[in-house]
Amino acid sequence: MTEIRVRLRLTPHLEDMLREVPHRLDLVVPAGTTVRGLLQEAGIPPLAVYTVIQGRSVLHGDDALSNDTELTLLAPVAGG
């Protein structure tokens, strides 16, 4: 099974929201892991994250990760 390395970057607002929630930012997971699965593995409740960004793209919960990558997580703080 191929494994990939994923680094998570949190905005300051998300760090603040998760300050009492144990979580990890550097993970090694099987290739094909979905974004939602990755967040669970990291200990980050998926609903605490409103957008997951990879480069210039927005990822969704069912998107699968196939290569080493860095993801940025935004907190739901701003509203429309």
Add this chain to the structure above:
Amino acid sequence: MKGYAGTILRLDLGSGRIEKQPLPGRLAEDYIGGRGFVARLMWEELPPGIDPFDPANPFITATGPMSGHLLPASGKTHFGSKSPATGGYADSNMGGHFGPTLKYAGYDGLVLTGAAAEPSLLVIDDESVEIRPAGDLWGMGSLTLEKRLKEDFGEDFEILTIGPAGENLVRFACISHDFGRQAGRTGIGAVLGSKKIKAVLVRGTGSLEAHDLEGLFEAAKKAFAAIREKPGFLGWTPEGTAGITNWVNEVGAFPTRNFQTSFSDHYEAINGKAVIERLKVTDKGCFCCPTPCGKYGRTRTSLGRAEVEGPEFESIALLGGCYDLQTIEDVAYANYLCDELGLDSISGGVVSAWAVECFERGILSREEIGREIRFGDLESLAYLLDLTAHRKGLGDPLAEGSKRAAGTIGQGSLDFAIQVKGLEWTGYECRNAPGMMLSYMTADVGPHHNRSWVLGHDVVGSAASVHDLIAGGGEVKKLPKAVVGGQSKNVIASQHLRPAFDLLGVCRLQFMELGFEVEHYEELFRLCTGRGLTWQGLLETSERVWNLTRSISLREIPGFGRDDDYPPARLMNDPVPNGPNRGHCLSREEIDQLLDEYYDARGWDRQGRPTAETLKRLGLEDVAEKLDR
């Protein structure tokens, strides 16, 4: 006074008298700018107790000290008046380029009183201020008018317009600018219509003085660079505010079918991805913005084609959720109709959805309406919006807003009119979100997300609910019932934080979305004005303004208080029927607990009146004295 233009332009539209008043130093020191100027001028200059459409109701435009300087997102403009929607304090703001241009013309603000004798344009061209007849333009749509005026006057004029809704005094008429930017809320466009002003044009060729121009230039360069380095900089812009649609639906907060429920099955057809893939032609940004969140695009529907900015999240939620339009093309077209007619797309969606529910329940007949109307049907929504903007037939009561319309039509329809204080609710359903519910209930202008937004904290909530969510496997089967208690601290902090940016004249999104640090704002403010302002000092000023705006509504609305802070009956009595929050709602007792905790934390009495001690603590001794009388 560095940073500011230094002058307030005053115009009595009845007499034509023009006054250029030096900006009072005390006003700038105590209220900073923007929303702060609006609030203080309203307190001092609004004759107590008048009707919102009385010519004496001042229409105030205000910029902030950072507006128009070359620093991130410094394009905000604020408008204020006595609200046609609520009868209390009102302000609404927009991005774009109007405020900076007004400052380049030499003015920090504009105060209009009186009313013109005939439909008119107000043309401000640096020193020159002129009222011109606009009879041939009366009746024209907002977007069409702006295009026409750009052709007639030139691209270097920045323009505010109202549409037919503003002319016809629709209580949720908006002001439009820059082909898609709106000061949408509180009916501010109807105040301009009552003064017979169809458009305001400004050209400014001057410059602004800064305390330390070279320092400001260097600091601004660093600020732009810092924003570019933020996690999420590249990824947030593509969808803008529409990017939150999925999340709001997944947490069971998406207002659907007149807030009958909070979960939509077709959200993927109207989300941010749909905007990008099916509508977008280009990104569009406001003055000096490094993160252009506007999406300018084209739509094609059964009713025709249109070019439109957006839809942003709120229009998606209230037109695609609350009215249940099924495709992003239909949502964009309805958004275009609201813009052209000069209607707030939020209230327009909510009022129209309320009318559909009245029809479904047999409260309004096909004969009274003039045709069948249905959720999800673009043609019936277009019909209702047109009736409303022109006050034709059923449109006349609808133009009064859902609270007044329910008062006219009766038969229990007030229970499902989704409003507080007479202003319609925005895009977040709150039956299992007590913090967000409290935010809406207590927002000073009526329920509005830009005053406080704590839905994320509601969802993450206590550690217990976090672990419940993780244990649920990430799939949201059902969220736990929210625990009521302790929300007021977060709500009050948010009510001071979000409007704080409205004092400075900058957009909040760089801070809110990307975490742009507060130290930049402190430094940029100092370099603009030469005055020191800590972040804490800014928040204290924001608290002063919040208590002042509450005091204005207390003065203006007979009997105003606690009863005006309750949500509509539907959101207290009817459990959510499906989705992640099915079975949940907040009881009257829980709502009362929220209010009691909030009033106590604010230093207000249990009727929602700031105590004299609180007002004095905030430097509002004169307000305390007048309210006491």
